[in-house]
Amino acid sequence: MNFIEARKLVHEYFRRDEEGNVEGILTALDGVDLQVKPGEFVAVLGHNGSGKSTLAKHLNVLLRASEGTLWIDGKDAMDEEYLWDIRRSAGMVFQNPDNQLIASVVEEDVAFGPENIGVPTDEIWKRVEKSLSSVGMLKYRAHSPNKLSGGQKQRVAIAGVMAMEPKCIVLDEPTAMLDPNGRREVLEAVETLNREKGVTVIFITHYMEEVIRADRVYVMDHGKVVMQGTPRQVFSQAEALKSYRLDVPQITLLAYELRKAGLDVPEGILTREELVESLCRLY
Amino acid sequence: MIRDITIGQYYPSDSIIHRLDPRVKLMGTLVYVLSLFIFRGVPGFLAVTAGLVFFIRCSKVPFGYMVKGLKAIAVILVITAAFNLFLTPGEPLVSFWKFKITQQGLKSAGFMVVRLAYLVLGSSVLTLATTPNQLTDGMEKSLRPLNKIGIPVHEVSMIMSIALRFIPILVEETDKIMKAQLARGADFESGNLIKRAKSMVPLLVPLFISAFRRANDLAMAMEARCYNGGAGRTKMKPLKYARRDGAAYLLIAGYFAAVLSLRIWL
Known part of the structure; x- marks a missing residue:
């Protein structure tokens, strides 16, 4: 069974004037279908305003759809009764590292989620230790979050979600405010969690380089899923991606241009090594 | 400063x-x-x-x-x-x-x-x-006994600890906004008291807007981590x-x- 099953999901934001009359409707999600299997690493790509963050908020039931159905971990997201169950099984990491850390000590922040769901004290200590070490932040446990770098803060936020032992974690542009080092740190932490702990990952971003190791990629534009498939399948369509205002990774673009110029390079090259190998094979 | x-x-x-x-x-x-x-x-x-x-x-x-x-x-x-x-x-x-x-x-x-x-x-x-x-x-x-007469003790102490967490962040932000405005020729130092107080207004407006945005984000992050008030909470470091x-x-x-x-x- 799919962990996430979304069918024809529609979300409309209403813009109201001062009297509360509806002035305009913005359709942020327009019939989105999304299927995620347990243990998968799924990336959602899209430019600003493509509806990808709105989609992320649905997966944690911070927003509810205007139309369509959404099932998460076998539970109906439209049903008020399952709200907290769903939030426990699908954790969420947000964009701004400063605005999601609650406590003034790292370990206490990680403990915030388990505290909320009523985990006993001894168990909290174990979980905090486990999840901090799984993102490599154990030695900062007694620090103040204010003294950490952006990448470190984001890893603490991930640990905070992991301490609730969710089956799935949704990351809504976790790297958008980080420098290249921080981005790599966060990405590595997420990939490790996915590979070693089998956590389902939904990674929302607009940096295409970050998702070449994903199992599947969804591309969104104007509230619709416009492309989907493995990174290789998606990235091979460089022209289409450009029309959705996404930057194709340089290597893929180079391979694409070479292919267009008549060289016999395979479609959808993702890494430098692949390109080097296929070029060497030509001569 | x-x-x-x-x-x-x-x-x-x-x-x-x-x-x-x-x-x-x-x-x-x-x-x-x-x-x-x-x-x-x-x-x-x-x-x-x-x-x-x-x-x-x-x-x-x-x-x-x-x-x-x-x-x-x-x-x-x-x-x-x-x-x-x-x-x-x-x-x-x-x-x-x-x-x-x-x-x-x-x-x-x-x-x-x-x-x-x-x-x-x-x-x-x-x-x-x-x-x-x-x-x-x-x-x-x-102060827990005050809960009985309807004073939200848990919420108040949560607000206090979050405030403590955000003081340095907002101070840093104030500093940033100040520098950005100084760079565009704002003057916070000269003039009498009233004039200086007035020059603070363009500082406070963006600060307030950003504080509200942060509060909104934080509330969402707390909700996503299953926070729903003091009932049924356990403590990592109970007294x-x-x-x-x-x-x-x-x-x-x-x-x-x-x-x-x-x-x-x-």
């Missing part, structure tokens, strides 16, 4: 006072403040002085560091003393022009200044020897009384009994 502000002026040390349960310290401070307002006469004064000296010694915070806290209330001290000195009726000791200083005035002025100064010194032992987090935890736990806390309670009770009996029998 603005980043030098320190809040919750915790003085790290491992003294016995530092290690006490925050609830004991809150109770102790409350009792101490009460005792300041019930003592009378020189024996009572000696008793509270002995108490204060004992607490400060136990906390291992240097006395000079504590006296700094008195500077902030120097003006209030002077005004209080003046009012007591000149406006207490009784036997005039000295009189000049329209003013007269009475014996009673002198006495009450002296005691009032001592009371206020001791109040500040005594309560600064609490804030210097307790981390802000412990303080909010202690308050949440000792637990140790033996020394019991001893401290006894000591506090003894101190209070001594001050009270001095008042009644002397």
